[in-house]
Amino acid sequence: MCLFQFQSVMNYFPEEVLEHVFDFLTSHRDRNTVSLVCKSWYSVERFSREKVFIGNCYAVNPERLIARFPRLRSLTLKGKPHFADFNLVPDGWGGHVYPWIEAMAKSGINLEELKLKRMVVSDESLELLAKSFPNFKSLVLVSCEGFTTVGLAAIASNCRFLRELDLQENEVDDLKGKWLSCFPESCTSLVSLNFACLKGEVNVVALERLVARCPNLRSLRLNHTVPLEVLQKILVRAPQLSDLGTGSFTHDPDSETFIKLKNAMKNCHSIRSLSGFLDVNGRCLPAIYPICISLTSLNLSYAPGIFSNELIKLICHCKKIERLWILDTIGDKGLGVVANTCKELQELRVFPSDLYGVGNTAVTEEGLVAISAGCPKLNSILYFCQQMTNAALITVAKNCPNFIRFRLCTLDPIVPDAVTNQPLDEGFGAIVQSCKRLTRLSVSGLLTDQVFLYIGMYAEQLEMLSIAFAGDSDKGMLYVLNGCKKLKKLEIRDSPFGNMALLSDMGKYETMRSLWMSSCEVTLGGCKTLAEKMPWLNVEIINEHEAGEGEGEASCDDRHRVEKMYLYRTLVGPRKDAPDFVWTL
């Protein structure tokens, strides 16, 4: 039955039935789609929607959110552009969560879940959050900043039904407060607690007590200050854990404590996900071998203390791994072992351990080829490597047509094919041609306009593309804008794309979430033109230099190249919280 016929049938049903049917639509996309069918569907959908995802917090504002979805219970918000992760966005840019929390609190929204990514979260916001929503259950903060342990204490003290406090990779000012002790004795509802990113010590007695009184605790990630002795005690209390992040994992392997730990580990039959080991002694690793066999997710990317041979020994036990995050200390040889052992592998991330560019990193195209040949279920990869070749990428493309995410990062951003010295255009071309379901792609190495021709031609499902130091001319960017119909996020740095490409299809940007261009060839004049013609876009220029710098050259000259431009579609016009260095044109 096509949608039109279906709709006619559906209109005979009372709204309650429509609502019940919509209950089965869990994905945001499906819900967004049904809301567009007709007015009555829009109305039913909006009153029944409980979960909302906002990919760019400036695309809309709190008032509109609340007006449209009064029954909102769960909100996901993303703030800064992705390149903020790599220090390309100055401090103070924005992405504050406070106005959202304030508005929801005032409107009596029954907020239960809040998930934030790349946002500025102040202690004030956390305090307001904790005190305003009596049913609040879940707080997930990813790559956020601006808060301290004082804010965490407020959450712990006030959220009586808290199930989840998940802090991932945030910059937290650890004031060495006793936030963990603030969980009252009456708090027994915790299911997930992750404080791995905190730098300071926690009250371990309070921690043990908390674990002991939360029988539903499934996920616990400790920070590096929690010693092995305490981990042992926690595992005895919580053998039901399914996700564990260790604190410090170093001890005398001959000691009684360590033997107790080994036994406690053996008793943890449910652990499927393991991480941590920031502080580790390789000789202690055998304690985890018994749980390795059941692991589906392993993150050792914060454990530079595990050397290659120990890593390999460990991997040999991990036959059911589906998600593996490691450092390049594993080496090509180690990746060969992964390829032979981990037949269920779906997602692999290999991070660099050598950040200072001395060039001694240990993975090359060989490791990637081995993985592609050995792991038939591989669909997502992030690979930092010393070098790459077209031949390798072509082989990988043939072996793995199922990639959904393919992110390759050569440590030298413009390194050519290591064997032929040619650009890596053909290699990436093979990837996009073979992987018909590719939604995310990051390219690197020496690349000409040709690679973008391929991307535009073949990457039909592509939603996010990251480009750095690539291309020769505007044609490159044009190929992408014209070809990738499903493109949502495009981020470009240090590439020779200018006004011609930027202005060729301005309407395109309304179909996308955002465009970032830094150190490219677009000028102030070009950006102004775009802003003038497209009222539904915010075109923001980040201007970090004081006016008058540089021999009196006015940075307001339209011919001047723009250092950083970020544009995004929005329903609510220029944002009011932009700092001095951000100009909305």
Place this chain on the structure above:
Amino acid sequence: MDSDLNLKATELRLGLPGTTDAISPPKNNKRSSPDSDSAPSPPKAQIVGWPPIRSYRKNNLAEAESGSFVKVSMDGAPYLRKIDLKVYNGYLELLEGLEKMFKLTIGEYSEREGYKGSEYAPAYEDKDGDLMLVGDVPWEMFESSCKKLRIMKASDARGLGCAV
């Protein structure tokens, strides 16, 4: 143990490498043609935001790695040295390393008498800030609790149980 090779691969150098590749100037030209010789790549640290790794991750790796580096002071010497404890497999190797670095002899350790037969005694500051004699606790425990090393004159180390 193939520790040497592996360690080089994971070694974080905080300054210009002393003995290895020379650094060539950073390439500004986005369309530079590939080098035909195997010239070393430009210093990646000079390109802002490359390689693209979250600062959180960068900071953590830097801290974790430097976590095993400890300062070593020697009474009377004008400046300190730094060593990576992870390089050593035990006390013997550590003491040999220190002897070589400072050109002195440390003598033999005994539980009762500390370090016999030399002018110097190795001591360390632990997590609690206390000055301890090197060698009393198991190596792993020492590794994780040692914050700073100090090579003391044996005469000063009397309180730590050293025979003079």
